[in-house]
Structure formats: structure tokens, C-alpha cells
Amino acid sequence: MPHSSPESNNSHRTMQVVNHVRALIENGTLQPGDKIPPERDLARSLKISRASLRTGIGYLAAMGVMKIRHGVGTFVADGPPDLGKASLSLIGALHGFQSWQMFEARILLESNLAALAAERGKEEHHAAMAEEVAEMFAAIKSPIEYLIHDVMFHRIIAQASGNPILAAIMETVTSSMYDKRRKTVERATDLRESAEMHREIYRAIRTRNTGEARRLMDEHLRMAQTAQGMERPMERKAGAPTRSSKPAKSRAAKP
């Protein structure tokens, strides 16, 4: 399974490291959670300076492919894939992303993910979801703990969708909203009602009612959005937009 991928930018040595790791990952030598050799050793074996090696590793870490632990070692990332949690936040600042847009993206992604989960979810997923729902009801008194299971529930749905790419995207988007979500949950919204909704969503997915799953998830998230006061603002008639996003001058496709 080839892939080429231009990887336009970056310097020679950096790419050398990235490609080396990529190769190891693709041929199965490196699996999620594995530890890679110490920088000094790896650098020597690749015939490059430790500094350059570090640049490459840093590049991979920035994209969430590697996890560096000071004093311990460098590992291949495991757990739910994401497109680099920090990126959305930075890119967002750069292009002036709005909260309601974040929510819109999340609603769109998750409602469709729920539909896919209803269509393809397996027993193991149903079981895991049921458990999280139960935990939510059990944690109605503890907002912090409730949120953990809430996140888990949505994550399981993403996995159940059978499309890890969409799951990764969702993970990236939701993790960017984690801070605000936490604050909201802490000032005690009606967790009981929230738990009920999750249960309904679970049921729709279990009974493979795709349409209902999508609808319920959509409703659930819109409610959460309202609770955080992040609805899309009124349409402005004219005048300067909050942040112009002009058609972007030429930008010819790559050669």
C-alpha cells in the first residue's frame, strides 16, 4: 500500500526521520504504544546528528504520531487517533474560528457518526455504550466524573461508526471544546436529563434506527450548545464581517 504524499515543506533531514518512522509504522515494525530507541542511538543509526533527529521527532510529536515523555522515552501514540489536538486551537486563532462554528462542525460530525454507528455498531460497542450510560446515571451528582463518561460515550459511538478517520476528526474537534464543556458541566446543568438523552441515543443505535440516532444526537448537541450560549448569532445585514474571509487570492494547486 503506497502513499507517496508530497509533504511539500520541511528540510531534508527532518523528512528523512519522518519517512524512516513512517516506513517502520507501515511495515508493522512500529505499533501504537511502542517505544523507539533513545535519541542518541537512533541518531547514530540514521547517521544524522541528534539535533536533526530531534527536529524530526518533534515534527511527528506535533502531529500526534509520537508522544515524548521527558526522562522516560519516546513512544508511538496510542489511544484514540487525533489530528494534533493543538492544531485546531492554533489554526483557529489564526483564522478567527467562532464558537458556534466549532459547535456546528461537531453537531454535523457526531450526528452522522451516530447514524453510522446505528448502522454498523457491533455488540461490543453496544455493551460499552450501555456501561457508560449506566456510569453517567451513577455520576449524576459528580459533574467532573459525569463528563468523563460523557466523553467516553461519544468516543465509543465514533469507534462504532467504523470510520476511524471521522472518529479522529471528531476527537480533534471535541478536544478543542473540552475546556468550555467542563466549565458548563460544572455549573450543574440538568445532568439527569442529559443522561436520559444519552440513553435514548444508545437505544436508537442498538436498535439500528439510523434516522432516529442521527436526530437524537443532533437534538442532544443543539441542547448542549444552547446551554452554553453558543448559538449562531443573528444574520447581519451588511457591513464588515467579524473577520473577513475573502476568496483568498490565487493559490494554484500544487505541481
Place this chain on the structure above:
Amino acid sequence: MPHSSPESNNSHRTMQVVNHVRALIENGTLQPGDKIPPERDLARSLKISRASLRTGIGYLAAMGVMKIRHGVGTFVADGPPDLGKASLSLIGALHGFQSWQMFEARILLESNLAALAAERGKEEHHAAMAEEVAEMFAAIKSPIEYLIHDVMFHRIIAQASGNPILAAIMETVTSSMYDKRRKTVERATDLRESAEMHREIYRAIRTRNTGEARRLMDEHLRMAQTAQGMERPMERKAGAPTRSSKPAKSRAAKP
């Protein structure tokens, strides 16, 4: 407007650089396309070594926030935002993303984007789209050039959707498929038919027929998917999945 964002990993100095840049971006001092000071100067002004500064800059570059040009300088990224074009490719290799999953994600995103574009698109977008459609018809004989306008057309729709986040995600996904798309287009599919479909999509969006826009985009992309033979494979009854994606737990690394 604060933002916190945990940014779990990464070392002190790296974050120092990242946050410094982030601050400059957020307070408007740094805008897309701007050039930042030379490494030597910036390093001195931040009171850190050039090596550390470079680590931070590299981190930002990996996420697509900065663009480094050897011998020229380092700039804030401009053009359509993306979540780090390389990341999806790497993460994909790591988690065994399939081509059909990529396409499914793209179809889901773009069909909804088309619907949003139909709902919110402005005259400027309509005009730009019309132009690209015209260019496509004009380039029916030149696959390479056709593709450029094809990409542009979809990109404009993404902009017209009014949600830069979804647009950025789409950009990330589609750019990962660029290679294969190019190969396909080059072995001359019926470009005329393709152009016709784009025109229909354009019309649906212009007339603000959201449902039709979504349907047509969906149809258009499924057709493209079939042309590249990337449909979702038959459902397997039982046995081991191509790549298990179990709930993911511990992290253990064995020395």
C-alpha cells in the same frame, strides 16, 4: 479572550515559543502571510537558544501554522487553512485508515458543506463558482488543468459554507487524496460529464436549494469514488477485523 488549552506534551521552551506566537496571532500583530523575525534575532529577543526556538517553530510548521522557506524566511501560513496536511497521512498509516473510509469522510463532509453553501453562499461565491465551472468546461481536454479548477470549485463551496472549520477539515482530507485523484483524472474519465455535474451543483447552490445541493454533491462524489474503485468492501461475516481498534487502555512499554 483567553483560551487555555492544555497542550499536554511538549517541553517548556517549545511551548514558550508556541505561546508567544499564539499571542501575537491572537492580538492581531501577526497576520497570515506575515514574516517573522530571523531565528537569530527572535531567539535573542526571547532569551532562548536558537535550537530551542527552532524546535518551537518546527512545531508550529508541522501543524501548518507556519511556513518555512529555506534561505528566505519563516512566514505565517496563508491560503486555505488545514490541520497539517501530512498528519492525516501519518496517522492514517498508524491506524490503518482505508481508502473507502477516506472517501466516506469526504462525501459526508462535502455534501453537508454543499448544503450549507446553498443556504449561506454569497454572490461573490456564486460568481467564483461559476467561473470555475466555466474553466472546467474549457479544460475538458486537459486533465491536469481540469483538476485544478475542480479542486478550486470544491474549495469555494467550502468557503461559501461559512464554516472555516469544516472547510479546513475538508481541505485536510481532500489533500490526502490528491495523489490518487490526479492519477485517476489523468486516465481520462469523462470530464464532460463531470463538468456537467459541477454545473448542476452550482445551480442548486445558487438557487439555494439545500437538499438538492447535498444530494447532487453526494451523487457526484460517489461517482468519483466508483471511478477509482474505492467502494466499501463487502461485509465480512466474522473473524478478525482488518485492524482491531479495541477500546485502547493501558500504555505499557516493555524495555
Place this chain on the structure above:
DNA sequence: CGATTTTAGAGGTCAGACCACTTCAAGTAT
């Protein structure tokens, strides 16, 4: 046996020299 200290190993930072690429202006040939 349990708490504390030591130590080995891994990543983080630093300093300064030198290499490679881009630009662009001065110089030279036609």
C-alpha cells in the same frame, strides 16, 4: 519491610561554528 537516597538512562537546552539556499546588486562580456 518500608522509606529514603543514589544512580543510570532518556529527553531538554545551550553555545558557536559551519553549510546550503535565495536574492539581488555589482561587474563583465557581448
Place this chain on the structure above:
DNA sequence: ATACTTGAAGTGGTCTGACCTCTAAAATCG
């Protein structure tokens, strides 16, 4: 004059090697 060549300045890329900090596990002490 015009066009090609050359060279210097500026900027990112890489290298070396020493030293710092953090973690985890082994050694030691109470």
C-alpha cells in the same frame, strides 16, 4: 544598452559536544 556571471548578504539547516533536568529503578538505610 542588454544579458549573463559573479559574489556578498541574509536566512534557514546541520553538526558537535557538553551540561541540565526529569523519571524510574536499584541500592541503602532505619
